[in-house]
Amino acid sequence: MHSxxxxxxxxxxSFNVRHFPEHTKTLYDPAQYILGIGGKRVRPxxxxxxxxxxxxxxxxxxxxxxxxxxxxxxxLIHDDIMDKAPLRRGQQTVHEKYGESTAxxxxxxxxxxxxxxxxxxxxxxxxxxxxxxNKTAKEVCEGQQLDMDFEKKETVSLExxxxxxxxxxxxxxxxxxxxxxxxxxxxxxxxQHLYNFGKNIGIAFQVQDDYLDAFGIPEKFGKQIGGDxxxxxxxxxxxxxxxxxxxxxxxxxSQLMNSNPPDKVERVLQLFKECKADEWATSLKxxxxxxxxxxxxxxxxxxxxxxxxxxxxxxxxxxxx
Amino acid sequence: MHSxxxxxxxxxxSFNVRHFPEHTKTLYDPAQYILGIGGKRVRPxxxxxxxxxxxxxxxxxxxxxxxxxxxxxxxLIHDDIMDKAPLRRGQQTVHEKYGESTAxxxxxxxxxxxxxxxxxxxxxxxxxxxxxxNKTAKEVCEGQQLDMDFEKKETVSLExxxxxxxxxxxxxxxxxxxxxxxxxxxxxxxxQHLYNFGKNIGIAFQVQDDYLDAFGIPEKFGKQIGGDxxxxxxxxxxxxxxxxxxxxxxxxxSQLMNSNPPDKVERVLQLFKECKADEWATSLKxxxxxxxxxxxxxxxxxxxxxxxxxxxxxxxxxxxx
Numbered sequence: 209m210h211s212x213x214x215x216x217x218x219x220x221x222s223f224n225v226r227h228f229p230e231h232t233k234t235l236y237d238p239a240q241y242i243l244g245i246g247g248k249r250v251r252p253x254x255x256x257x258x259x260x261x262x263x264x265x266x267x268x269x270x271x272x273x274x275x276x277x278x279x280x281x282x283x284l285i286h287d288d289i290m291d292k293a294p295l296r297r298g299q300q301t302v303h304e305k306y307g308e309s310t311a312x313x314x315x316x317x318x319x320x321x322x323x324x325x326x327x328x329x330x331x332x333x334x335x336x337x338x339x340x341x342n343k344t345a346k347e348v349c350e351g352q353q354l355d356m357d358f359e360k361k362e363t364v365s366l367e368x369x370x371x372x373x374x375x376x377x378x379x380x381x382x383x384x385x386x387x388x389x390x391x392x393x394x395x396x397x398x399x400q401h402l403y404n405f406g407k408n409i410g411i412a413f414q415v416q417d418d419y420l421d422a423f424g425i426p427e428k429f430g431k432q433i434g435g436d437x438x439x440x441x442x443x444x445x446x447x448x449x450x451x452x453x454x455x456x457x458x459x460x461x462s463q464l465m466n467s468n469p470p471d472k473v474e475r476v477l478q479l480f481k482e483c484k485a486d487e488w489a490t491s492l493k494x495x496x497x498x499x500x501x502x503x504x505x506x507x508x509x510x511x512x513x514x515x516x517x518x519x520x521x522x523x524x525x526x527x528x529x
Numbered sequence: 530m531h532s533x534x535x536x537x538x539x540x541x542x543s544f545n546v547r548h549f550p551e552h553t554k555t556l557y558d559p560a561q562y563i564l565g566i567g568g569k570r571v572r573p574x575x576x577x578x579x580x581x582x583x584x585x586x587x588x589x590x591x592x593x594x595x596x597x598x599x600x601x602x603x604x605l606i607h608d609d610i611m612d613k614a615p616l617r618r619g620q621q622t623v624h625e626k627y628g629e630s631t632a633x634x635x636x637x638x639x640x641x642x643x644x645x646x647x648x649x650x651x652x653x654x655x656x657x658x659x660x661x662x663n664k665t666a667k668e669v670c671e672g673q674q675l676d677m678d679f680e681k682k683e684t685v686s687l688e689x690x691x692x693x694x695x696x697x698x699x700x701x702x703x704x705x706x707x708x709x710x711x712x713x714x715x716x717x718x719x720x721q722h723l724y725n726f727g728k729n730i731g732i733a734f735q736v737q738d739d740y741l742d743a744f745g746i747p748e749k750f751g752k753q754i755g756g757d758x759x760x761x762x763x764x765x766x767x768x769x770x771x772x773x774x775x776x777x778x779x780x781x782x783s784q785l786m787n788s789n790p791p792d793k794v795e796r797v798l799q800l801f802k803e804c805k806a807d808e809w810a811t812s813l814k815x816x817x818x819x820x821x822x823x824x825x826x827x828x829x830x831x832x833x834x835x836x837x838x839x840x841x842x843x844x845x846x847x848x849x850x
Contacts, residue, residue, distance in 0.1 A: 232671045232674050232678075234674055234675075235671055235674035286633055286634070289633065290634075308611075312607055312611060313607070313670050316640070316670050317666075317671075320663055320670070327656065331652060338648050342641055342645050350552075350556055350638075353553050353555055353631065354553055354555075356555075356630055356631070357555050
């Protein structure tokens with residue numbers, strides 16, 4: 209069993225190559241660019257960790273991890289185009305640096321390259337891995353579409369928001385773990401526990417992300433505090449506040465969202481606190497974390513071998529306990 | 530052996546279903562929309578025709594044809610976004626009807642669906658079909674990128690233009706035929722002859738398309754005559770004219786391209802004729818057509834069985850002889 213940082217370094221060692229031919233440079237340099245600006249490589253490490261629970265790492269684990277990391281970066285390029293985001297990981301986004309059309313195509317070709325890596329997996333596991341990959345890829349697209357739909361909707365229920373978040377960000381983590389398990393020869397039960405462990409950690413992570421956007425410490429969070437509030441984003445906090453506020457609070461919230469006064473962030477935060485959205489989010493995150501742990505618990509693998517997955521969860525959820 | 534229209538009807542019968550789930554409708558309806566506005570289904574028919582040369586049609590031919598048609602439509606959606614095209618097959622483009630972000634995602638999810646169909650192909654043929662599909666998909670992206678690059682370039686050589694056209698539009702036809710051959714159990718030699726037959730027909734088709742844009746009969750062409758001239762598109766005709774014009778003609782052409790006078794189309798056409806670009810294009814198209822026929826000739830299949838492929842070529846190249 210290896211630690212997160214050992215596995216991350218191991219993956220990086222093989223992944224840190226040019227994945228595309230030299231010609232056509234104007235297409236492949238942009239695709240290579242985003243791979244070079246880092247990222248935590250959480251998903252490839254998740255493939256490795258799950259695989260290591262059942263067997264030792266081999267070329268198939270690398271090919272699958274590679275495919276998932278390329279897919280993830282493909283979806284980031286396309287999401288950034290849709291969101292008109294100028295920065296990604298502190299660097300220019302692909303469309304900002306190379307133009308939208310090239311970014312669109314670079315994303316497409318990266319997606320093909322993901323399938324190229326997948327297709328190298330040995331025939332014994334290939335059909336299962338590809339079926340899971342396809343299902344997940346579609347779900348990620350569905351999640352992104354729902355996210356855009358929600359921007360135009362007046363109200364979004366907690367249930368709808370959890371579905372969107374699961375699809376957009378959590379299923380890929382679950383799927384990475386399940387892929388590793390498949391390649392390790394694990395049975396369906398173990399695969400599903402690992403999938404659900406990852407999916408619930410992913411949702412807990414998003415609750416935390418929404419929380420930190422409102423209540424985080426600016427220096428630690430790395431993004432502008434209140435960004436979601438300024439853009440009226442329907443986050444866990446806003447949804448809960450809208451669902452629990454009294455008539456007066458609702459009216460104030462609605463006025464703030466429509467008028468954008470200079471003290472908007474401060475006043476919305478006040479309403480969040482009045483409705484105890486902060487406490488509620490903390491316990492919601494804990495609930496998903498506990499569900500994740502239950503799946504890890506139920507996994508028929510020696511307890512001591514689960515330590516690294518628990519570390520991964522704690523790393524992602526920045527838990528101090 | 531079936532005719533083009535029989536195979537087209539046969540394909541349409543199975544293809545004319547909803548390829549996507551109901552939920553998320555806002556994502557899948559746009560993807561389904563473009564499939565519903567028709568198209569000639571040339572590529573699926575090409576898969577079928579090549580397959581029929583060696584064996585009878587089965588579910589694998591349908592799955593491969595389906596994957597290729599979905600890939601083709603995915604690339605049309607993304608190309609239309611890049612080209613800001615309002616119409617496709619006389620109907621609103623996907624991004625025009627549903628917005629750019631949704632069109633981008635609908636394209637992505639259609640691409641996943643293409644791989645879903647591919648993955649159903651029996652293991653005996655799957656690796657070869659997927660490898661060819663991936664290679665072709667990357668080439669189509671490269672072709673589109675080169676096309677965009679050429680818009681910004683001062684001059685483009687004939688060789689560069691042929692490479693771009695081959696990648697952007699012709700390799701997919703070649704690949705469709707080769708896929709059918711693979712699924713029919715054909716040997717590598719036959720596969721390659723069919724691939725090259727399709728690729729050369731594709732290039733000849735593009736020469737014809739460029740020719741008709743300048744010299745076509747408006748009612749028959751279905752598009753505005755001179756569209757390429759008005760947008761200074763580097764076509765076969767323009768490239769040849771720039772390469773063969775004398776100093777005076779070059780100067781006039783360059784002035785027309787920069788100044789866009791009302792009689793631009795008429796005067797550029799005059800220069801094309803002076804440089805015999807029309808005759809040259811006609812013989813270039815013939816050259817690619819003959820090369821295609823040589824590959825068909827060399828194919829180790831009974832002559833009488835090649836008739837439908839020859840009909841396909843003649844249909845695409847609107848040959849009256």
